Amino acid sequence: xxxxxxxxxxxxxxxxxxxxxxxxxxxxxxxxxxxxxxxxxxxxxxxxxxxxxxxxxxxxxxxxxxxxxxxxxxxxxxxxxxxxxxxxxxxxxxxxxxxxxxxxxxxxxxxxxxxxxxxxxxxxxxxxxxxxxxxxxx
Numbered sequence: 001x002x003x004x005x006x007x008x009x010x011x012x013x014x015x016x017x018x019x020x021x022x023x024x025x026x027x028x029x030x031x032x033x034x035x036x037x038x039x040x041x042x043x044x045x046x047x048x049x050x051x052x053x054x055x056x057x058x059x060x061x062x063x064x065x066x067x068x069x070x071x072x073x074x075x076x077x078x079x080x081x082x083x084x085x086x087x088x089x090x091x092x093x094x095x096x097x098x099x100x101x102x103x104x105x106x107x108x109x110x111x112x113x114x115x116x117x118x119x120x121x122x123x124x125x126x127x128x129x130x131x132x133x134x135x136x137x138x
Contacts, residue, residue, distance in 0.1 A: 003029075006029065006032060010028070
């Protein structure tokens with residue numbers, strides 16, 4: 001409603017009854033103005049809220065973009081392995097020593113397994129003999 005319509009309604013009410021409470025028209029106008037200001041405030045708060053959401057989205061995009069940039073830069077800068085020997089002969093000698101060490105350790109381990117297997121075989125013989133003796137007694 002605009003001011004002209006409000007004034008017409010007030011005039012119409014005055015003509016019908018002839019008397020209105022004092023200050024009613026001013027209070028009505030003030031109330032209507034307050035309602036209009038409230039609607040304007042809601043519109044402004046809606047605009048502010050949209051602006052804040054928009055800024056938040058932009059900030060999130062910047063953070064994600066920066067993180068991805070540094071992540072890809074970090075991945076590209078991983079150190080590469082370098083040869084430990086510049087002379088191929090030294091490398092061959094070191095490899096031979098390493099393989100010989102590994103071979104002796106493996107042989108020691110296999111000997112231990114073989115010894116353990118023989119002990120287990122002896123224990124199994126004794127257990128089987130005892131079980132067979134008990135079966136004969138019963």
